[in-house]
Amino acid sequence: MTEYAEVEVLRVYCGESDRSDGRPVYEVIVEEARRHGAAGATVLRGVLGFGAGSLVHTAKLLRLSEDLPMVVEIVDRPERLDAVLPRIEAVIRGGLITRQRGITARFHCPVRVRDVMATTVATASRDTPLPVVMDMLVSHDNKAVLVIEPDGAVAGIVTGGDVLMRGGMAARLSLQDILPEDIRKNERDKISGRTAGEVMTSPVVTINDRMSLRDAAQLMTGKGLKRLPVVDAAGELVGLVSRVDILRAASDLAPSAQALPRFTAGLFQQARDVMITDVPTAFPDTPLHQVVAAIVASPLRRAVVVDADGTVRGIVLDSDLLRRCGPARKPGLVEALFSFGKPEETGACPTGSAAEVMEPNVLTIHEDAPLMEVLQKMLATKVKRLVVVDDAGKLLGMVDREAILRVIAGAH
Numbered sequence: 384m385t386e387y388a389e390v391e392v393l394r395v396y397c398g399e400s401d402r403s404d405g406r407p408v409y410e411v412i413v414e415e416a417r418r419h420g421a422a423g424a425t426v427l428r429g430v431l432g433f434g435a436g437s438l439v440h441t442a443k444l445l446r447l448s449e450d451l452p453m454v455v456e457i458v459d460r461p462e463r464l465d466a467v468l469p470r471i472e473a474v475i476r477g478g479l480i481t482r483q484r485g486i487t488a489r490f491h492c493p494v495r496v497r498d499v500m501a502t503t504v505a506t507a508s509r510d511t512p513l514p515v516v517m518d519m520l521v522s523h524d525n526k527a528v529l530v531i532e533p534d535g536a537v538a539g540i541v542t543g544g545d546v547l548m549r550g551g552m553a554a555r556l557s558l559q560d561i562l563p564e565d566i567r568k569n570e571r572d573k574i575s576g577r578t579a580g581e582v583m584t585s586p587v588v589t590i591n592d593r594m595s596l597r598d599a600a601q602l603m604t605g606k607g608l609k610r611l612p613v614v615d616a617a618g619e620l621v622g623l624v625s626r627v628d629i630l631r632a633a634s635d636l637a638p639s640a641q642a643l644p645r646f647t648a649g650l651f652q653q654a655r656d657v658m659i660t661d662v663p664t665a666f667p668d669t670p671l672h673q674v675v676a677a678i679v680a681s682p683l684r685r686a687v688v689v690d691a692d693g694t695v696r697g698i699v700l701d702s703d704l705l706r707r708c709g710p711a712r713k714p715g716l717v718e719a720l721f722s723f724g725k726p727e728e729t730g731a732c733p734t735g736s737a738a739e740v741m742e743p744n745v746l747t748i749h750e751d752a753p754l755m756e757v758l759q760k761m762l763a764t765k766v767k768r769l770v771v772v773d774d775a776g777k778l779l780g781m782v783d784r785e786a787i788l789r790v791i792a793g794a795h
Contacts, residue, residue, distance in 0.1 A: 390488040393457040393464050395471060396434065397478035400450040408475055409453045415470040416457050427454040434478060458488060496599050497592035499632045500613045500622035506531045509538060509580030513550055514571055516541050516579045520556055525623055527610045530583045537612050537620055539583030549582040550574045553721035561705045566717050589614045592621055596629050600792035603629075604785070626788055627762075633791055634759050649790035654757050655750040657790060658771045658780030664689050667696060667738035674699055674737045675719045683781065687770055688741045693777040695770060697741030707740045747772045750779050758787050 401408040409426050416424040429452035457464065464482065471480070505523040507516055507530055519528050520543060530539040543556030551573040554562055562570065590599055590611045599611060603626060613622040633650060663677040663686040677686045678701055688697035701720055708716050748757050748769045757769060761784065768783040 388460065388488060390458055390486060391461050391464055392483040392486065393459070393468070393471075394481045394483070395455040395457075395475065395478060396480075397453050397455070397475060398434070398450050399428070399453050401453075401476065401478065403474045403476070408478075409455050411474050412455045412471050415474065416455075416467055421457055421463060421467055422459040424455060424457045427456060428452075429454065494596050494632070494636075495592070496590055496594050496596060496613055496624050497622070499596065499628045500592065500624040501525055501628070502622045504529055504612075504620070504623045507541070507579045508533075509578060509583075511579045513546070513574040513577040513579060513582060517546060517559075517571070517574060520546070521559060525610060525625055526556060527623060527625075528579065529587075529612055529620070529623070530579050530585075531620070535619065537587050537589065537614075539580070539585035540587050540610070540612065541579050541583045542610065545582045545584055546574065550577060554717075558702055558705060561702060562717065587612055590624065591616070596632055597791060597793065599624055600629050600788050601794070604789050604792045604794055626784060629791060630758055630784060630787060631762060633787075634755070634762050649793065650753065650755040650758065650787075652754050652790065653750065654748050654752045654754065654769075654771045654782050655779065657754065657786040658750070658782050659683070659786070660780045662687055662770075662778065662781050664778065665699065665737040666691070667736065667741070669737045671735040671737065671740065672719065674740075675704070675716070678704075679720060683768065683783075685768070686737070687745070687778055687781075688737050689778050695745050695747060695772055695776055695778050697737070697743045698745045698770065699737055699741045703742055704740055745770055747776070748782065749773075754782075754787060754790060757782050761787070 395409075395412055397408045399407070399409075403411045413424045413426060432452035434452075457467070459467075461484070468480075501524070505519045505525065505528045507519065507528050509530055509532075511530075516528050520526055520541070526543060528541045529537055530541060532538045546552050547555060552570050554566075554570060559567060559570065588602065588606055588608060588611060590602060590613055592613045592615050602611065603609065610623055610625045612620055613624055615621045663681045663683065665674045665677060665686045665688050667688055667690075669688075674686050678684055678699065685698055685700045687695060688699060690696055704716055704720065746760070746764055746766055746769055748760060748771055750771050750773055761767070761769060768781050770778065771780045771782055773779055
């Protein structure tokens with residue numbers, strides 16, 4: 384097996400002073416290439432040359448004109464160059480475009496943990512008060528705090544799940560900011576007086592910075608983890624790699640995916656191949672307490688609203704419920720959502736229907752969509768799950784990040 388792929392080299396020759404809508408042409412070309420997903424583009428600046436118009440570009444004239452010859456070079460698979468070429472031709476006003484065929488290239492891509500890991504990691508000691516850790520979790524991108532011993536060893540890790548399971552909080556991390564003030568204060572009171580060491584997960588599963596991203600994906604899916612502390616050969620902490628780091632790397636490799644079958648081959652499957660079919664549903668007139676009960680009972684934490692024929696009309700997330708219900712309805716809703724009461728009892732939940740609280744603009748993906756497209760849409764829209772539909776817009780299932788990670792790990 385080889386990771387070399389058939390590619391072409393597209394070169395665009397222009398002048399440094401050439402403009403498109405007031406911007407340097409070479410900049411616009413690179414922007415167009417990036418926008419259309421080209422594998423990469425390089426701008427080279429010449430020191431002397433002339434074009435078909437016999438205009439001499441030279442560094443000797445730099446002080447006067449700053450008009451040096453420029454070359455934009457794009458290396459990619461032929462079909463991808465075919466796609467971006469019309470956009471480039473629309474930009475340039477003169478110059479020259481060439482294509483060099485019959486060559487192969489090996490893409491050097493970020494496929495190891497050290498290439499994608501975060502090197503800035505939130506840390507705390509065993510004695511750090513849990514409310515302080517909570518604030519770090521909310522503000523830090525990785526949503527994890529590593530607990531470090533005085534000698535620098537990793538003693539444990541605290542995530543939102545740890546605060547829920549062992550800290551005693553009821554609402555998950557992403558909902559804290561939209562809780563009513565009194566409920567949020569109650570939540571913080573529960574963890575007051577506790578420390579990071581009391582709730583951390585320990586011992587910690589770590590990964591070496593030289594391991595492949597596929598190995599990291601296998602470790603995460605095998606142990607049900609979303610983040611792994613990264614250590615070097617000496618065992619010292621050097622970073623943290625998360626599930627989304629791996630997914631983003633796979634998405635970035637789309638242009639060279641066919642050349643990297645060991646990492647991305649599974650992403651040529653389609654949405655229907657990995658979708659979850661056990662999706663909670665509701666009709667527009669379904670009573671709100673039944674919608675809440677369906678959300679609480681499902682790990683998906685959402686319900687898709689459909690018509691009688693199964694056509695998708697909206698979606699209800701627990702976060703949407705909290706945002707859209709007014710202050711008068713919110714206390715009962717919070718009680719039902721976080722199992723302070725019994726969601727099946729209508730008295731614990733405000734009255735109303737799914738249609739009143741659903742989000743009508745549902746992010747969907749067609750059942751035939753390649754998983755690479757599914758992944759890119761998830762990352763672009765910053766959602767963890769997409770609703771899968773057929774040609775008529777009828778609900779078929781749902782694809783989530785975990786399913787994509789399992790594919791990368793080779794488990795699908």
